[in-house]
C-alpha cells in the first residue's frame with residue numbers, strides 16, 4: 001500500500017533500451033521530470049546523452065537523469081513507472097521497483113504479451129498495475145542511437161480494475177507531442193490484439209529468419225497468414241475474439257510486399273541476443289485449448305534450438 005508521500009509528476013522509465021529510451025526521451029523533451037532506471041553497465045552510455053533518430057519524433061536529451069536499483073530507495077517518490085525491459089528481465093525489474101511502488105507509484109508495462117501483468121501484480125499489487133501496450137518500431141543501435149522507423153508511435157493504456165491513480169492523471173502525464181496516447185476502456189482486448197499481431201509477425205519472421213518483405217518475396221505470405229490465424233484462434237478461445245478490421249490490418253502488415261518490418265524478436269535473433277520466444281510464443285501456444293501444434297509451435301521449436309545453442313556456446 002502506498003504511504004501518503006507526495007509523488008508529484010515524476011516518471012521512472014525502467015529500462016533505457018529501444019522502447020524506454022524512445023518514450024522517456026519524448027516525455028523529457030516535453031518537459032516531464034524523467035529518470036531512467038539503468039543497470040550499472042549501461043549508466044555511463046545513457047548519461048552521455050540520448051538521441052532518437054526519427055522522421056516523426058526526433059529527440060535529443062543532453063543529460064538524461066539515471067538511477068540504479070541500489071539508489072532507488074533514496075529517490076524522491078515517482079508518480080509513474082513505465083516498465084520497458086524484455087520479458088526475461090522482468091522478475092528482476094519488478095523486484096527493483098517495489099520500493100517506488102510502495103511510495104505510491106503506478107506501474108505501466110509496455111512489454112508485448114500478457115504474462116507481465118501476473119508478474120507485476122505479484123510484486124506490486126494489482127491496484128498498482130495498469131494495462132498497457134505500444135505500437136512503434138524502434139531499436140537501439142550499437143552506438144546507442146535510438147532508431148525509430150515506420151509510422152507514428154502510439155501508447156495505449158487502461159485500468160484492469162480499481163487503480164490507485166486516476167486514469168485522467170495518467171493520461172495528462174503521458175500526453176506529449178512525440179506520440180499518441182489512447183486510454184482504453186478494454187485494455188485486455190487491446191493487449192490481446194497486439195499479442196496476436198506480434199506473435200504472428202515474430203513467429204513467421206522468426207521461423208524463416210527474414211523481414212516481412214523478405215518473407216513475402218520468398219513466397220511466404222501464406223505462412224504469416226497462417227500464424228495470424230493460429231494466434232487469433234487462441235485469443236478467441238481465451239474469450240478475446242479478434243475484430244475483423246483488426247485482423248485485416250494485421251494481415252496487411254504481415255504480408256506487405258517490400259516491408260522492412262523486422263520485429264524486435266527477429267532483431268534479437270539476428271544479433272545473437274536472447275529472444276522473448278517463451279513470452280511471445282511459448283506462453284501463447286500454452287493457452288491453446290487443444291493440443292494440435294501449428295506454425296507458431298514450429299517457430300517456437302526453431303527459437304528454442306537457437307536459445308539452447310546460444311546459452312551453451
Ligand SMILES: NC(=O)C1=CN([C@@H]2O[C@H](COP(=O)(O)OP(=O)(O)OC[C@H]3O[C@@H](n4cnc5c(N)ncnc54)[C@H](OP(=O)(O)O)[C@@H]3O)[C@@H](O)[C@H]2O)C=CC1
Pocket residue numbers: 014015016017018019020037038039041042084085086087089092093096110111112134135136137138139140264276
Ligand atoms: N523494439 C520495438 O520496436 C518494440 C518492442 N516492444 C516490446 O517492448 C519490450 C522492450 O523491448 P525493447 O525496448 O526493444 O528492448 P531492449 O532490449 O532494447 O531494451 C530493454 C532494456 O531493459 C533494460 N533492463 C533489463 N533489465 C534491467 C534492470 N534490471 N534494470 C534496468 N534496466 C534493465 C536493458 O538494459 P541493458 O541496456 O543494461 O541491457 C535494456 O536497455 C519488449 O517486451 C518488446 O517486445 C513493443 C513494441 C515495439
Ligand SMILES: CC(C)(CO)C(=O)C(=O)O
Pocket residue numbers: 112134135136137138198201262263264265
Ligand atoms: C512489430 C512491432 C514493431 C510493433 O510495435 C513490435 O511490437 C516489435 O517489434 O516487438
